[in-house]
Amino acid sequence: MAGFEDYEQALTGITSGYAFADGVTPKVPYSFMGTIYDDERNLLLSVLDQEALTMGPQVGAFESEFAGWCGAKHAFATTSCTTAMHVATQALGIGEGDEVIVTPNTFIATTLVILKEGAIPIYADIDPRTFNIDPENIAKKITPKTKAIFVVHYAGLVCDMDPIMALAGEHGIAVMEDCAHAHGAEYKGRKAGTIGDIGCFSFHSLKNMAMGEGGMITTNRDDLVEPIGLLRNMNITGWGDKDEDDYWLPSHFDVIDWNGKWGVNYRMTEFQAAVGRAQLRKIGELVRLRREHSHYLTDGLKGVEGYVTPYEPPDYHHAYHLYTLCVDPDILNRDEVMRDIYYRQQCTQGILHYQPSYDFTGIKKYLEERGYGGQFCPNADAFFYRREFNLPMHPRLTREQLDIMIEGLRAAADRAA
Numbered sequence: 001m002a003g004f005e006d007y008e009q010a011l012t013g014i015t016s017g018y019a020f021a022d023g024v025t026p027k028v029p030y031s032f033m034g035t036i037y038d039d040e041r042n043l044l045l046s047v048l049d050q051e052a053l054t055m056g057p058q059v060g061a062f063e064s065e066f067a068g069w070c071g072a073k074h075a076f077a078t079t080s081c082t083t084a085m086h087v088a089t090q091a092l093g094i095g096e097g098d099e100v101i102v103t104p105n106t107f108i109a110t111t112l113v114i115l116k117e118g119a120i121p122i123y124a125d126i127d128p129r130t131f132n133i134d135p136e137n138i139a140k141k142i143t144p145k146t147k148a149i150f151v152v153h154y155a156g157l158v159c160d161m162d163p164i165m166a167l168a169g170e171h172g173i174a175v176m177e178d179c180a181h182a183h184g185a186e187y188k189g190r191k192a193g194t195i196g197d198i199g200c201f202s203f204h205s206l207k208n209m210a211m212g213e214g215g216m217i218t219t220n221r222d223d224l225v226e227p228i229g230l231l232r233n234m235n236i237t238g239w240g241d242k243d244e245d246d247y248w249l250p251s252h253f254d255v256i257d258w259n260g261k262w263g264v265n266y267r268m269t270e271f272q273a274a275v276g277r278a279q280l281r282k283i284g285e286l287v288r289l290r291r292e293h294s295h296y297l298t299d300g301l302k303g304v305e306g307y308v309t310p311y312e313p314p315d316y317h318h319a320y321h322l323y324t325l326c327v328d329p330d331i332l333n334r335d336e337v338m339r340d341i342y343y344r345q346q347c348t349q350g351i352l353h354y355q356p357s358y359d360f361t362g363i364k365k366y367l368e369e370r371g372y373g374g375q376f377c378p379n380a381d382a383f384f385y386r387r388e389f390n391l392p393m394h395p396r397l398t399r400e401q402l403d404i405m406i407e408g409l410r411a412a413a414d415r416a417a
């Protein structure tokens with residue numbers, strides 16, 4: 001068994017938290033827990049009394065409740081948003097050499113599922129105000145090889161979907177919404193995950209609703225029900241549908257291919273689904289708290305020269321998965337501000353999301369090998385390297401913690417000016 005020191009070291013890993021082995025313990029650390037639990041404890045234990053811990057009543061109920069809540073016709077639970085997006089990529093028929101237009105301002109998962117099918121990510125730049133993929137830049141990147149557009153509703157603000165869907169319609173290409181940040185986010189009265197061809201949600205520990213890991217695929221397209229069902233579950237079909245007198249002859253299921261694609265086991269457990277159902281019942285309140293905390297921060301930072309607080313266009317409902325504070329690089333140095341709040345004041349902790357995906361070593365190599373090297377998006381580059389940082393944001397924040405963050409940020413700006 002690992003010793004305590006090893007365990008502490010493990011906590012510094014990217015999958016465990018944002019505690020770094022530098023002796024700094026900020027008063028308001030960046031939390032790896034995005035939600036609040038209460039009923040979940042008992043629900044979790046009650047699952048142990050069920051007949052089965054997978055493919056049981058919790059998953060089925062969670063899927064239909066999630067579909068009902070977000071206004072999608074169909075929902076399919078998975079092991080993560082990454083696996084949800086992998087199924088989506090396969091179900092949309094994306095394969096070898098196809099081009100997929102995607103934002104560089106995302107967790108690497110959105111690109112990895114494209115690579116997994118041998119397709120090519122083509123990065124379209126972001127809007128510097130919303131940090132979301134810019135429809136005008138998408139239009140410039142469409143070629144006859146473009147098969148799909150993968151958008152990410154960064155921080156919980158939905159992308160400008162009307163022009164994106166219009167472009168997709170014009171060119172006959174599909175749209176996948178990466179809704180990992182966007183449970184409860186809305187665009188012109190429609191929920192994230194119901195506007196494109198497929199939506200993919202995450203229930204990772206940090207997310208607006210969380211079960212540690214988990215994912216959900218949403219779609220309004222009836223023709224995607226069969227491929228998604230197959231690809232999520234090892235291409236298995238006809239479970240128990242046999243006509244023979246003896247149910248076990250010749251087998252109680254069949255395996256078919258779907259368009260040359262093969263799925264593996266991406267099924268959610270009954271434990272995750274039971275917790276997910278409880279989380280879904282309070283997602284409105286969880287997002288309300290995030291919005292309230294975010295507005296409080298924005299009010300508290302008003303008038304500080306050099307900070308640019310998050311933008312929420314009219315007719316959008318921002319879910320504030322992240323609170324992204326930008327600096328005006330002509331006035332403030334982002335890294336100096338981050339050093340001040342973290343090392344000097346030890347009041348709070350900023351985290352950067354996201355290094356443009358095309359900048360990672362493996363992605364560069366993949367693109368270069370296929371003649372797609374040298375991709376660069378100036379707005380995404382400036383955003384990550386000079387402008388942005390994300391402050392702790394989750395529903396459990398207290399007024400006192402928010403005030404500590406505001407005071408620290410104000411002091412840092414005063415010193416840096």
Ligand SMILES: Cc1ncc(COP(=O)(O)O)c(C=O)c1O
Nearest residue numbers: 080081082107109180202203204
């Ligand atoms: C934008 C985005 N997409 C996809 C993912 C992947 O989600 P999961 O961890 O559920 O696979 C994340 C998770 O951090 C994310 O932030």
